Structure formats: structure tokens, C-alpha cells
Amino acid sequence: MGNNKTGNQVEADFARLGVRIELPDKRTFSIDQFELFVLEAIREIFGSCGPIVKISEYDSDLRRGSVVAPGNEIQQVWAALSTKGLFQGQRIAAHLHTLTETTAASIV
Numbered sequence: 001m002g003n004n005k006t007g008n009q010v011e012a013d014f015a016r017l018g019v020r021i022e023l024p025d026k027r028t029f030s031i032d033q034f035e036l037f038v039l040e041a042i043r044e045i046f047g048s049c050g051p052i053v054k055i056s057e058y059d060s061d062l063r064r065g066s067v068v069a070p071g072n073e074i075q076q077v078w079a080a081l082s083t084k085g086l087f088q089g090q091r092i093a094a095h096l097h098t099l100t101e102t103t104a105a106s107i108v
Contacts, residue, residue, distance in 0.1 A: 018098030
């Protein structure tokens with residue numbers, strides 16, 4: 001992933017954002033909750049004009065998942081996730097785990 005002339009925008013067609021969820025307790029956090037958390041965070045920040053994302057994997061034991069979005073929008077996804085501190089009335093934090101380029105073939 002390189003830098004372009006307009007800043008630190010990801011130049012890849014698609015990027016995969018690895019996210020670890022932190023909760024204040026040991027309760028279960030399912031893939032459905034992870035997907036809802038991601039979509040809700042994007043909607044709250046960007047409304048209906050936010051990036052379109054796909055959840056590509058999620059491990060509920062580790063509370064770790066991957067979100068795929070167009071490379072030029074992945075920073076918007078991370079901005080939305082990192083600012084969301086409440087989910088379903090409970091404290092939550094999203095931590096960046098990895099950021100990698102990915103191909104369209106790997107997200108279907």
C-alpha cells in the first residue's frame with residue numbers, strides 16, 4: 001500500500017481491516033453483533049452515504065474480525081469504528097489489528 005499525492009489514502013482496489021473488539025466483561029460478542037456494530041458505526045458517522053463493507057471473517061472467541069471495503073474508503077471505515085464507544089448501551093472499543101490489501105476475488 002503506497003501513499004498518493006493527496007495523503008495517506010490506500011491505493012489498493014480493496015483493503016481488509018482486521019479489528020479486535022474490546023468489551024468491559026467476558027460476555028459473548030457474536031458475528032451478528034460484530035456486523036451490526038460495524039454497520040451502525042458507519043451509518044452514525046456517514047449516514048446512508050458511507051462506505052459499503054463486507055464482513056469477511058470473525059472469531060467470536062478472540063473477538064477478532066475482518067472488514068473489507070474499497071481501498072480508498074477503508075480509512076473512513078476505521079474512523080467510524082474507532083469513534084464508536086457505545087454499542088447496545090454498553091461500552092465498546094475497536095482496535096486495529098491489521099490492514100492489508102486484498103483482491104476482489106478474495107472477498108466473495
